[in-house]
Amino acid sequence: xxxxxxxxxxxxxxxxxxxxxxxxxxxxxxxxxxxxxxxxxxxxxxxxxxxxxxxxxxxxxxxxxxxxxxxxxxxxxxxxxxxxxxxxxxxxxxxxxxxxxxxxxxxxxxxxxxxxxxxxxxxxxxxxxxxxxxxxxxxxxxxxxxxxxxxxxxxxxxxxxxxxxxxxxxxxxxxxxxxxxxxxxxxxxxxxxxxxxxxxxxxxxxxxxxxxxxxxxxxxxxxxxxxxxxxxxxxxxxxxxxxxxxxxxxxxxxxxxxxxxxxxxxxxxxxxxxxxxxxxx
Amino acid sequence: xxxxxxxxxxxxxxxxxxxxxxxxxxxxxxxxxxxxxxxxxxxxxxxxxxxxxxxxxxxxxxxxxxxxxxxxxxxxxxxxxxxxxxxxxxxxxxxxxxxxxxxxxxxxxxxxxxxxxxxxxxxxxxxxxxxxxxxxxxxxxxxxxxxxxxxxxxxxxxxxxxxxxxxxxxxxxxxxxxxxxxxxxxxxxxxxxxxxxxxxxxxxxxxxxxxxxxxxxxxxxxxxxxxxxxxxxxxxxxxxxxxxxxxxxxxxxxxxxxxxxxxxxxxxxxxxxxxxxxxxxxxxxxxxxxxxxxxxxxxxxxxxxxxxxxxxxxxxxxxxxxxxxxxxxxxxxxxxxxx
Amino acid sequence: xxxxxxxxxxxxxxxxxxxxxxxxxxxxxxxxxxxxxxxxxxxxxxxxxxxxxxxxxxxxxxxxxxxxxxxxxxxxxxxxxxxxxxxxxxxxxxxxxxxxxxxxxxxxxxxxxxxxxxxxxxxxxxxxxxxxxxxxxxxxxxxxxxxxxxxxxxxxxxxxxxxxxxxxxxxxxxxxxxxxxxxxxxxxxxxxxxxxxxxxxxxxxxxxxxxxxxxxxxxxxxxxxxxxxxxxxxxxxxxxxxxxxxxxxxxxxxxxxxxxxxxxxxxxxxxxxxxxxxxxxxxxxx
Numbered sequence: 001x002x003x004x005x006x007x008x009x010x011x012x013x014x015x016x017x018x019x020x021x022x023x024x025x026x027x028x029x030x031x032x033x034x035x036x037x038x039x040x041x042x043x044x045x046x047x048x049x050x051x052x053x054x055x056x057x058x059x060x061x062x063x064x065x066x067x068x069x070x071x072x073x074x075x076x077x078x079x080x081x082x083x084x085x086x087x088x089x090x091x092x093x094x095x096x097x098x099x100x101x102x103x104x105x106x107x108x109x110x111x112x113x114x115x116x117x118x119x120x121x122x123x124x125x126x127x128x129x130x131x132x133x134x135x136x137x138x139x140x141x142x143x144x145x146x147x148x149x150x151x152x153x154x155x156x157x158x159x160x161x162x163x164x165x166x167x168x169x170x171x172x173x174x175x176x177x178x179x180x181x182x183x184x185x186x187x188x189x190x191x192x193x194x195x196x197x198x199x200x201x202x203x204x205x206x207x208x209x210x211x212x213x214x215x216x217x218x219x220x221x222x223x224x225x226x227x228x229x230x231x232x233x234x235x236x237x238x239x240x241x242x243x244x245x246x247x248x249x250x251x252x253x254x255x256x257x258x259x260x261x262x263x264x265x266x267x268x269x270x271x272x273x274x275x276x277x278x279x280x281x
Numbered sequence: 282x283x284x285x286x287x288x289x290x291x292x293x294x295x296x297x298x299x300x301x302x303x304x305x306x307x308x309x310x311x312x313x314x315x316x317x318x319x320x321x322x323x324x325x326x327x328x329x330x331x332x333x334x335x336x337x338x339x340x341x342x343x344x345x346x347x348x349x350x351x352x353x354x355x356x357x358x359x360x361x362x363x364x365x366x367x368x369x370x371x372x373x374x375x376x377x378x379x380x381x382x383x384x385x386x387x388x389x390x391x392x393x394x395x396x397x398x399x400x401x402x403x404x405x406x407x408x409x410x411x412x413x414x415x416x417x418x419x420x421x422x423x424x425x426x427x428x429x430x431x432x433x434x435x436x437x438x439x440x441x442x443x444x445x446x447x448x449x450x451x452x453x454x455x456x457x458x459x460x461x462x463x464x465x466x467x468x469x470x471x472x473x474x475x476x477x478x479x480x481x482x483x484x485x486x487x488x489x490x491x492x493x494x495x496x497x498x499x500x501x502x503x504x505x506x507x508x509x510x511x512x513x514x515x516x517x518x519x520x521x522x523x524x525x526x527x528x529x530x531x532x533x534x535x536x537x538x539x540x541x542x543x544x545x546x547x548x549x550x551x552x553x554x555x556x557x558x559x560x561x562x563x564x565x566x567x568x569x570x571x572x573x574x575x576x577x578x579x580x581x582x583x584x585x586x587x588x589x590x591x592x593x594x595x596x597x598x599x600x601x602x603x604x605x606x607x608x609x610x611x612x613x614x615x616x617x618x619x620x
Numbered sequence: 621x622x623x624x625x626x627x628x629x630x631x632x633x634x635x636x637x638x639x640x641x642x643x644x645x646x647x648x649x650x651x652x653x654x655x656x657x658x659x660x661x662x663x664x665x666x667x668x669x670x671x672x673x674x675x676x677x678x679x680x681x682x683x684x685x686x687x688x689x690x691x692x693x694x695x696x697x698x699x700x701x702x703x704x705x706x707x708x709x710x711x712x713x714x715x716x717x718x719x720x721x722x723x724x725x726x727x728x729x730x731x732x733x734x735x736x737x738x739x740x741x742x743x744x745x746x747x748x749x750x751x752x753x754x755x756x757x758x759x760x761x762x763x764x765x766x767x768x769x770x771x772x773x774x775x776x777x778x779x780x781x782x783x784x785x786x787x788x789x790x791x792x793x794x795x796x797x798x799x800x801x802x803x804x805x806x807x808x809x810x811x812x813x814x815x816x817x818x819x820x821x822x823x824x825x826x827x828x829x830x831x832x833x834x835x836x837x838x839x840x841x842x843x844x845x846x847x848x849x850x851x852x853x854x855x856x857x858x859x860x861x862x863x864x865x866x867x868x869x870x871x872x873x874x875x876x877x878x879x880x881x882x883x884x885x886x887x888x889x890x891x892x893x894x895x896x897x898x899x900x901x902x903x904x905x906x
Contacts, residue, residue: 003478004412007447010370011400023397026390027383034385037797041807049810052819056667059820060683062674096714097903098379102442105344106398107369113398180651187655190662199666204673271365272348274297277341384903385798428902 020108021116028120043128050074050132053199054140065232068144071136072225073198076218078128079160080192083167086121087114089185091174101277110263114171118164145231151241152228158248159221165255166217172259172266176275192216201226201236210238217251220244285358287450287483288320288343292352295338312338314507323480327498328487329597335507336487340454344374356450372450375443377458380435384428388419388438391427392445399446413441416471432459440468444475453486457493469497491597501597503604510604519595525550526570527595530563531588538583546579548572553602560588566603631726635734639703643738660695660746661753667691667819668758679758682856686846688760690818692750693845696743697783697812697838702805703739704732704787708794712902719901729887732791733784740780762850771865772848779841782876785883792890795899818842821857837875844868
């Protein structure tokens with residue numbers, strides 16, 4: 001009698017993709033319940049940091065809408081952090097721990113694995129963003145003037161899609177590089193916050209700087225959301241909301257397609273160079 | 282109809298470029314050279330060699346983690362470089378001395394997670410996990426966080442992960458590393474049973490425990506410094522050495538023995554000295570058994586006292602020594618390419 | 621006593637060497653220099669742009685000098701605390717050497733403090749760059765001839781020691797928590813940003829939050845830095861006008877000692893708890 005019967009059916013295609021996403025998301029979903037220090041370090045303390053920027057505007061007597069800009073920008077940093085650190089640079093840790101090799105040799109696609117990492121962190125991320133948005137709005141008496149809620153939600157959704165596509169592209173770098181990629185992601189943090197206008201409207205930049213910053217989906221996403229959510233938003237907007245939506249949609253498509261191609265290419269390159277297994281560099 | 286080999290390589294080579302302490306210094310490290318192996322479906326194939334011989338490098342190439350710099354490799358007839366996705370549907374790998382998964386998850390959860398990456402439905406995966414954990418004696422720790430397990434138990438979990446997905450070709454890279462004697466024996470029994478359950482399964486096992494290779498493997502390849510030195514069944518490999526007689530003599534000597542004198546005796550094929558605390562062990566391979574008399578006479582001339590004399594059946598270690606010229610432990614002390 | 625001092629210094633200096641190797645060895649010197657310049661400048665420019673947007677680029681005001689200098693030197697807060705606390709995560713999760721450090725005859729707190737040295741050096745470089753850019757391109761009101769160098773140097777040294785002690789508290793806490801996506805030192809520094817008067821006077825805060833600012837030593841440290849570099853501008857803000865430089869220095873030194881003592885006890889307690897729970901050789905990344 002055999003110890004184990006053969007496996008009846010293995011799922012492939014989209015089913016395998018979704019199973020891989022859920023499989024990789026699971027450690028995150030379970031992890032945040034079993035180790036709760038993230039509530040302090042990932043929600044409460046960042047809330048205080050965002051508040052500091054609010055008080056900077058209050059100190060220099062900025063119009064009250066700017067307080068709202070900071071709150072919305074602060075909420076969106078949660079998603080940026082999720083993409084860069086929960087997804088992209090997580091591969092660096094996986095490589096060091098030896099799990100990356102096991103993911104590579106499994107039939108589940110790497111894109112699904114990355115998405116799983118991001119999805120798994122999404123609960124904590126969304127909680128952080130919501131906490132900053134709600135608490136910040138209440139504490140600082142932010143006044144919203146939402147003119148088109150469906151459009152606002154659409155912008156948010158498309159911007160997130162483009163952002164996560166960009167995150168997958170960046171992740172491919174981590175397949176090839178080790179500690180350099182981690183440092184490069186670290187290096188990029190403040191410049192991204194600056195160029196994307198997390199705390200101020202990018203209209204204040206020269207056109208070409210703002211345009212260059214628009215390659216980061218959060219730049220136009222934030223700009224469009226501010227135009228739709230605040231009374232002074234349209235005056236301080238960079239370009240029109242429909243145009244921003246169009247560009248974001250284009251970015252989403254390009255990033256998702258490019259991420260698939262780049263992940264494949266980088267994986268092949270990493271296999272050639274022997275960079276997929278632990279380096280401890 | 283020709284059976285497709287489970288694993289096949291031709292002229293397989295891998296060179297690493299190693300950066301020195303200064304970034305300008307770069308040297309090449311030859312990890313594999315002209316490796317040609319042919320493993321049939323249903324074989325339990327052993328790859329034997331010291332640390333740094335190239336065993337893990339070969340496994341990495343075959344499991345699509347590393348590209349060869351020359352030659353090619355196929356698993357179940359599929360080129361590992363041209364079509365890695367197809368290869369990954371059929372394989373799995375377990376490395377000794379490494380843990381997998383996440384410390385925050387339980388044993389069951391870690392195994393379930395990996396089953397998801399292989400498209401195994403949860404119900405079936407959980408059933409298989411339960412059965413496998415019972416077989417390896419981890420059933421009572423199924424709901425324990427893996428961070429709480431000892432090294433040996435984590436390795437057992439790692440082994441279960443390898444078998445859970447029912448791979449067509451399974452790669453075990455020093456799987457009993459870190460396991461105690463009893464656990465290692467259990468794992469070997471399990472491997473034998475797993476192989477006998479389905480003749481379509483193939484297993485490539487790397488080890489530097491010669492006894493383990495002898496016990497388990499249908500065929501063995503001996504690899505050193507990136508080259509395969511011999512490849513055959515353990516019995517045939519030993520027979521090659523068995524044409525000659527092997528003697529082991531324990532000698533107490535007031536001073537170092539003159540080794541060249543022994544090598545000069547006609548019919549002495551090889552002689553190796555292994556100094557130990559209070560005596561020296563001589564291992565001699567003789568073409569003619571009668572030459573032992575001359576060896577004894579020479580020992581007497583050199584005022585050596587014979588403590589014991591034994592004629593031995595050849596082992597894989599003898600095969601290794603003859604091919605490489607030193608014991609496996611001695612080779613490990615030399616500068617060798619990284620695995 | 622002498623043997624202890626030898627252990628402390630051996631732990632500290634070996635860790636400092638190691639920390640520098642890790643911080644500087646990940647890429648070529650050019651990229652390392654770019655990293656060391658661009659990251660802090662971008663951080664500084666977020667506030668510069670915020671200010672410029674509202675005031676139409678009027679950088680010659682006292683509030684801008686207050687904000688800019690405070691923000692520049694605030695880099696030390698995040699970097700020093702991270703430098704000390706991150707070593708726990710790095711050694712535990714990445715290099716898996718923390719258990720070997722514990723087994724070795726070294727003094728762990730001094731080891732961690734030594735690991736933070738490299739960050740102090742890169743931070744100093746960053747602060748210098750930010751100040752140079754401010755003076756040369758943003759018309760920051762700063763006269764090098766009027767700098768009170770003794771006050772500046774003493775303040776800087778006490779401040780760095782004080783921040784290292786805060787870092788040690790954080791390192792102790794890090795021993796007990798899992799690795800998360802964020803950098804614990806940066807997150808705590810981000811929170812302290814609100815209370816330390818780094819970029820706005822404490823009077824801007826609601827009255828019930830101000831006492832927090834008066835308890836943390838970072839507030840006094842930044843005030844002294846401003847007074848030593850741009851004394852006349854610092855006087856324009858009422859927060860500490862009732863206190864002389866010497867009084868401020870005394871409060872800073874006193875608080876540094878208090879937090880130093882707290883850090884010893886907190887680290888010891890966390891260290892004990894971590895060893896009790898078997899967390900020293902745990903990998904927690906998920």
